[in-house]
């Protein structure tokens with residue numbers, strides 16, 4: 001290991017817990033490949049999520065359902081090779097843990113063994129209790145995911161805000177408490193009312209990370225392609241764009257094409 005590499009302190013689940021305890025917000029961003037993960041990790045993000053949103057932003061599917069365990073492992077291996085500091089969490093994809101707890105365990109072990117990631121994320125509460133217990137029993141840290149859980153999009157029928165009604169809000173709070181009691185190290189809350197997310201974060205000892213869940217949680221996560229402005233067509237209220245890479249890339253590619261057409265590239269300094 002190089003000197004520079006060994007000096008970098010890896011973020012762990014314990015460090016995230018300490019961050020919550022001292023009120024330091026946690027930054028998390030999705031990542032799916034070596035080159036982008038290298039930039040994002042060096043910029044200092046705390047958690048890299050190899051999200052099954054790869055199904056949307058990398059493969060062009062409409063939902064997260066089609067991505068396979070093999071494909072998730074492929075994305076995760078590139079991210080693991082790139083990142084020296086961030087904790088790396090990988091989504092267990094749809095159909096790889098809901099069937100039985102032994103299937104969940106097999107999937108989690110494959111992710112950990114074949115990619116070298118540090119933790120997995122699973123969507124759901126009481127419905128996946130046995131799977132969460134089994135994965136945790138093998139020593140694999142689990143991050144929960146409640147609220148708008150995209151793997152259940154065909155059950156919801158819409159990407160609208162979840163848990164506005166009292167019954168669903170109550171179940172979400174119970175599920176969050178359950179995930180903590182089972183031993184999850186963190187929970188993601190997606191697209192729920194800010195006041196409900198606040199209550200969950202106040203009631204849980206473990207870090208609560210929000211996406212479209214307001215500011216009163218312990219950290220935030222966004223899909224990298226959305227926050228960098230690579231996607232132009234996705235404009236939810238919760239999204240803040242920190243760059244316009246769609247514009248930057250389009251401009252660069254147009255200039256490249258123009259230079260080729262006009263025989264300005266390559267010039268003599270770019271030739272042998």
Ligand code: KIV
Nearest residue numbers: 030051052053188221
């Ligand atoms: O897959 C993903 O990108 C996610 C985030 C939206 C939390 O689960």
